[in-house]
Amino acid sequence: MEVSWEQSVTDSINTIYLLFSAYLVFVMQLGFAMLCAGSVRAKNAMNIMLTNVVDAVVGSISYYLFGFAFAFGDCTNSNPFIGTTFFALKDIPNTSYDYSYFLYQWAFAIAVAGITSGSIAERTQFSAYLVFSFFLSGFVYPIVVHWVWSSNGWLSPSSDMLFGSGAIDFAGSGVVHLVGGIAGLWGSFIQGPRVGRFDAFGKPVPMRGHNATLVVLGTFLLWFGWFGFNPGSFGKILVAYPNTTYQGNWTGIGRTAVTTTLAGSTAGLTTLFGRRLLVGHWDALDACNGLLGGFVAITSGCSVVEPWAAIVCGFCAAWVLIGLNVLALKLQFDDPLEATQLHGGCGAWGLIFTGLFAKKEFVIQVYNSGEAGVVRPYGLLLGGGWGLIGCQVVELLAIVAWVSITMGPVFFALDKLKMLRISIDEEVAGLDISSHGGYAYTTHPEENHPRFYADYMPIQGRNHS
Numbered sequence: 001m002e003v004s005w006e007q008s009v010t011d012s013i014n015t016i017y018l019l020f021s022a023y024l025v026f027v028m029q030l031g032f033a034m035l036c037a038g039s040v041r042a043k044n045a046m047n048i049m050l051t052n053v054v055d056a057v058v059g060s061i062s063y064y065l066f067g068f069a070f071a072f073g074d075c076t077n078s079n080p081f082i083g084t085t086f087f088a089l090k091d092i093p094n095t096s097y098d099y100s101y102f103l104y105q106w107a108f109a110i111a112v113a114g115i116t117s118g119s120i121a122e123r124t125q126f127s128a129y130l131v132f133s134f135f136l137s138g139f140v141y142p143i144v145v146h147w148v149w150s151s152n153g154w155l156s157p158s159s160d161m162l163f164g165s166g167a168i169d170f171a172g173s174g175v176v177h178l179v180g181g182i183a184g185l186w187g188s189f190i191q192g193p194r195v196g197r198f199d200a201f202g203k204p205v206p207m208r209g210h211n212a213t214l215v216v217l218g219t220f221l222l223w224f225g226w227f228g229f230n231p232g233s234f235g236k237i238l239v240a241y242p243n244t245t246y247q248g249n250w251t252g253i254g255r256t257a258v259t260t261t262l263a264g265s266t267a268g269l270t271t272l273f274g275r276r277l278l279v280g281h282w283d284a285l286d287a288c289n290g291l292l293g294g295f296v297a298i299t300s301g302c303s304v305v306e307p308w309a310a311i312v313c314g315f316c317a318a319w320v321l322i323g324l325n326v327l328a329l330k331l332q333f334d335d336p337l338e339a340t341q342l343h344g345g346c347g348a349w350g351l352i353f354t355g356l357f358a359k360k361e362f363v364i365q366v367y368n369s370g371e372a373g374v375v376r377p378y379g380l381l382l383g384g385g386w387g388l389i390g391c392q393v394v395e396l397l398a399i400v401a402w403v404s405i406t407m408g409p410v411f412f413a414l415d416k417l418k419m420l421r422i423s424i425d426e427e428v429a430g431l432d433i434s435s436h437g438g439y440a441y442t443t444h445p446e447e448n449h450p451r452f453y454a455d456y457m458p459i460q461g462r463n464h465s
Helices: 005-039 042-072 099-119 126-149 173-191 212-229 249-279 284-298 307-330 339-357 360-368 387-416 424-429 431-435 453-464
Strands: none
Touching (some): 005 042, 005 212, 042 431, 099 173, 099 339, 126 173, 126 387, 173 284, 173 339, 173 387, 212 249, 212 284, 249 307, 249 360, 284 339, 307 339, 424 431
């Protein structure tokens, strides 16, 4: 059947919007790379940047071969746990998905591995990155995607299978950030802290990142990319809501960008003043992490909450991050980029927040295109009952359990095979010189270390003789 020109124009505009959003999300890889590089010591900068490249390229192959199929594959039995078709994009494009949708979802998949890489930075063998990145992007993450974002997933708000509602995780506070954060938790826990991070009495020793400029640059790039991450998750921009004269997905997209901005800004400001009270000075790096924590938290409910609620979300996310960072130090847990606390903790709060503050009108607009007469649960504090908040809690617990039983054994096995952590000598010298042939910079403050790989090898020989 011939498609009308109006439909062709509509489809083209929607595709352009989705591709543009995919490109924005991909820019977040550059943001992650800059943030990670600035947050580690100079002697490990090249290593952490290379791991970000590896996350992207390995994730691309694994998501193409398996990930997209596990996440969105159709199945005759409507399997709510895992997809079973579209391996290596077989039968794509079709009436449900095309290449632009794959590209958008691929950009999300490679972001997950980037989160976990930050948790185990400065002490991990390079081969371990290859293993966990492939497994996380190609299997662990896509299964969670299928649960929540596939139309027949058991947590999907489109299927209403769970409590007549399904979980609302619009852009992935749980699906993306909590998955990456819990994976990082296990990796960092099994490895243990970096050498010298805690003294003989268990007191933390500061190991600040070497370049605040890169951290701020990375933060702003991530902020920019989040406008593809959250508003882009609508998928289509030209969808009009019935019984309105001026509203459609374009309205929701604008509102989502506003709530994203307000939550991040509030969290950044709250963290800035909160840390000022705790440590006595203004810290740019803490403010940047607080900003990102607000973005992580609002990612779940960005499309279904009012702007005022986004401010509440950001304020609470900041204190979640501050509290978890204090707890991490007390437990001698070492995450160089605070990825577990930021993505895991704030991602979990984001899921709960959505269950409390989701607005009825917005939920119906986003998930039922504003159809009249639809009744479904919404935010508990707005009178929507316990259905939605129940689904949010179930999603949170399911993700923690799933990632723990999959990524925990992977990191444990790598550790037992001595493929996870580098030696103490290599860690003290720095991963750049011990694993990558030289430093990221021609000069840096740590001049007492060998500057080139040829200088490093004789030292290694003396240490082992």
